[in-house]
Amino acid sequence: MPLITITRAQPAEAAALRQIAIAAKSYWGYPDDLIETWAATPIITAAAIERDVVFVARSETTPIGWGRLLVEQTPAILEDLWVTPAWIGCGVGKLLLRYGIAICRKRGIAQIELDADPNALGFYRRMGGVVIGERISEWNRPVPRVRIEVRQN
Ligand SMILES: CC(C)(COP(=O)(O)OP(=O)(O)OC[C@H]1O[C@@H](n2cnc3c(N)ncnc32)[C@H](O)[C@@H]1OP(=O)(O)O)[C@@H](O)C(=O)NCCC(=O)NCCS
Numbered sequence: 001m002p003l004i005t006i007t008r009a010q011p012a013e014a015a016a017l018r019q020i021a022i023a024a025k026s027y028w029g030y031p032d033d034l035i036e037t038w039a040a041t042p043i044i045t046a047a048a049i050e051r052d053v054v055f056v057a058r059s060e061t062t063p064i065g066w067g068r069l070l071v072e073q074t075p076a077i078l079e080d081l082w083v084t085p086a087w088i089g090c091g092v093g094k095l096l097l098r099y100g101i102a103i104c105r106k107r108g109i110a111q112i113e114l115d116a117d118p119n120a121l122g123f124y125r126r127m128g129g130v131v132i133g134e135r136i137s138e139w140n141r142p143v144p145r146v147r148i149e150v151r152q153n
Pocket residue numbers: 024025027028081082083084087088089090091092093094095115116117119120121122123126127
């Protein structure tokens with residue numbers, strides 16, 4: 001795999017990260033109208049990048065994936081995790097999630113939870129996540145609630 005670096009996002013990157021999220025969500029073949037409605041929401045803003053823990057994977061200088069953690073609560077919430085379609089299946093999601101887990105470890109946070117896209121559940125399970133329940137998503141469908149334990153060693 002080419003060199004991938006992960007660093008905190010800059011507020012000026014909001015538009016680029018938004019495009020990655022829309023492309024990644026479209027990867028699962030959802031109907032256009034659902035994607036368009038969701039794409040009309042802010043998804044990620046400069047203010048959110050300043051407020052939350054937002055981290056970006058880059059190939060050279062090009063952003064190819066990103067994640068967002070809400071760490072002001074326990075458990076921390078993984079609010080976003082997106083990999084640009086050309087890079088899906090190349091290990092970028094794993095690098096991003098491990099980066100997020102390391103951030104939680106440094107802050108003494110013991111657990112991360114998220115509402116998983118059902119298509120991504122296998123990824124979270126592979127990364128050690130367990131399903132602890134079900135939530136109704138913004139698309140009014142049940143999605144698995146996943147918990148990841150953060151080992152503190
Ligand atoms: C889900 C997503 C973030 C995973 O990132 P990725 O870079 O494709 O995943 P990786 O290549 O790092 O995979 C890590 C491991 O999980 C496995 N895996 C990845 N996606 C999987 C899936 N959908 N189902 C089952 N296993 C999966 C890989 O085979 C790999 O296993 P290995 O460690 O044995 O090699 C990415 O596919 C994506 O952005 N998808 C579209 C948007 C989305 O659904 N985001 C999540 C919203 S909750």
